[in-house]
Amino acid sequence: MKRTTSSGHLARLDKLESMLKSEDFLTVRALSHALHVSTRTLYRDINILRDRGLPIDADKGKGGGVRLHRSWGVGKLSLTEEEAVDLLLSLAMSDRLNSPLFLESLQSIKYKLLALLSTDQKRKIENLRSRVLIGSSASPSVHASYEQSDVPICSALKQAFISKLCLEVSYEDENKRETHRVIEPHYLYFNTPVWYIFAWDHLRMDFRVFRVDRMKRSFALSARFELRPKQEFEHLIETDSPISL
Amino acid sequence: MKRTTSSGHLARLDKLESMLKSEDFLTVRALSHALHVSTRTLYRDINILRDRGLPIDADKGKGGGVRLHRSWGVGKLSLTEEEAVDLLLSLAMSDRLNSPLFLESLQSIKYKLLALLSTDQKRKIENLRSRVLIGSSASPSVHASYEQSDVPICSALKQAFISKLCLEVSYEDENKRETHRVIEPHYLYFNTPVWYIFAWDHLRMDFRVFRVDRMKRSFALSARFELRPKQEFEHLIETDSPISL
DNA sequence: TATATAGCTGCCATTTTGTGTCACATTTAG
DNA sequence: CTAAATGTGACACAAAATGGCAGCTATATA
Structure with missing residues (x-):
């Protein structure tokens, strides 16, 4: 039987990532307490996350702390092909049905999703799309x-x-x-x-x-x-x- | 100056993940050569990825190998908070408006998205949701x-x-x-x-x-x-x- | 049926990496 | 200036990853 999540180190990095996502200003000291490691280790973890592309800002001095850069991501959503197809078709339909109230972001989601698809998948979706009126x-x-x-x-x-x-x-x-x-x-x-x-x-x-x-x-x-x-x-x-x- | 990406172990897991995504049938032996580790280590890595939720299938015997579960292939989508909010509200609305034709997957997308959100974010969305009729x-x-x-x-x-x-x-x-x-x-x-x-x-x-x-x-x-x-x-x-x- | 292939697991010595402590540099607010 | 905060380097030590190896199960093929 396995413990919690894989290796402990990875689990901590995941946890750190989500903590940075939820609260908007935390000191390294507080984070290190929460994760039961030393501040030194936490700085090392933060560097790892930065290397992996997370935009972590830091303010030095009194009242400072670390946080995710404004317009932070919400985490990575992995979708199956079926989910991607359904989502794209639904987004296209919402585009037509709903007035553009909550739909601004849906455009950018659409493009992000399309960028992730292979040309094969895109062709497949394009075929389906043309069959939905x-x-x-x-x-x-x-x-x-x-x-x-x-x-x-x-x-x-x-x-x-x-x-x-x-x-x-x-x-x-x-x-x-x-x-x-x-x-x-x-x-x-x-x-x-x-x-x-x-x-x-x-x-x-x-x-x-x-x-x-x-x-x-x-x-x-x-x-x-x-x-x-x-x-x-x-x-x-x-x-x-x-x-x- | 740092070497490649963060800790070596994480970098290898990332690489393994993308290799599994791109090719559709690989033996553990081939993967272990490509990543310069022993097969034993590669099996351990695969288990870590499985623990982290990747649906990795394996076929035993001659001609077998490991691959990502059928109908996979969309990479990871990272969303901003605004995009996540808009998407969740739109999904909820589609739920009500469209008959359940392309909406089966939208349920699972919804849950995946909610799982990525912090309790703060979820509360925020819940408040908005209750104000949309x-x-x-x-x-x-x-x-x-x-x-x-x-x-x-x-x-x-x-x-x-x-x-x-x-x-x-x-x-x-x-x-x-x-x-x-x-x-x-x-x-x-x-x-x-x-x-x-x-x-x-x-x-x-x-x-x-x-x-x-x-x-x-x-x-x-x-x-x-x-x-x-x-x-x-x-x-x-x-x-x-x-x-x- | 036998054989080869391929996935998978447990064990253990060895190597690598992660960790804590401490020292020190730097920036910033009051 | 002082206190609080980020950040880095060095070193001894602890923990984890690694590589063999032995042994297991399942599958295809001859």
Whole structure:
């Protein structure tokens, strides 16, 4: 069984880093007490953190101390690829949906994230992005009939959409009739607060639009489909406005 | 003068981490040669990285090796405090607005982000969060009259809201009359796609609701205000539903 | 089944590095 | 000037990392 975190030294450096992040002015003496080491050791630790790129400011003399430089980072967030994709798409959507109140920083986050991605990953996201369309606003009647979808349904749909897999769905149409279909989810269309799927319907052998909140069950099949150009669906959209990264 | 990076051990761990990120299948023997240490040491390093949360997979037997868990590859994102705050609030709002299509990962991002924050920062965000309310849907007439706000106006408003500063605004009311006021922005209310401010109006000496997109100019003053309880504004809200982190 | 490969762990002598103490330099506020 | 603070150098000592080595399990291949 392991102790706390790895080697003790690393753990202390982590702790020091977060202490510098939280409080805004501390003396080395105080920090050394808190971490149960001598001040000499703490100076050495601080130098290590500085070498690793942390912008630690220090004020000498009475009333001085050490702190992280203004506009300090919040720590390093590591994301999985799926998380990065979801985040970028959500940021792009927020861009379109919310007025720019809390969105200033989201631009810079977007660029930071994009900088971290490989060209492969960026191309992948770009492909997805172009398959997500955002509308202006839903009609009142749509609003009235809207129901929140279950997470499992969304999960299968998302997987099928991303991997271009056929999707088996139970769909309840406007007249409450439930039908069973196999569809190819080509494009997603969001019209607050409703998601639509522009799909090729294997049952009707034609392009159809489905409301995600009307899907009762869904299951991603293993069969792949080839993406059809957006133009073939355009007549189904009122306000065509693809989101942009 | 220092040598390479800090302590040698840390530098090697960093290097190992980035090597695992870039290549996708490496044997411990190869890695140990590349880093000029014994295989035994490398196994120990790998354990340290695992303890620190890196999802390192290993395949035993011929053709095996170590690699980062499938679907990894995004590096570490460092955010400023403002970016973290904006991101958390946006995630919380997306949670409420978008149906759960691309939002599964956003939950885990949220938790990762919260884990990085100090208790001070978390408390600060929690305070802000409780002052942002989300409505269900705007009426069609509101939709029709909606105009996108300018970024500078939003910037001043945001600053005043966060720091609890009085705000000087030029406001154009329903009848297109422009008035000049000083308000205290206590609460924000979002009803897609419109932001409202619940404020104490120094001109009328009463609680008033302002539409952000009707603000023509805004300027944050240096005077602070004391937050009034949400209850005093409740009669102004139709659907009271604070967002949750 | 046997063999080679590759991940993984425990033990221990050896080497390296981290640590504390002390001395001393430097800057700053009162 | 004095006190409080950052910062560095040197040295003995303690602690941790390292490298072999022996031995384990799991997997692919002949």
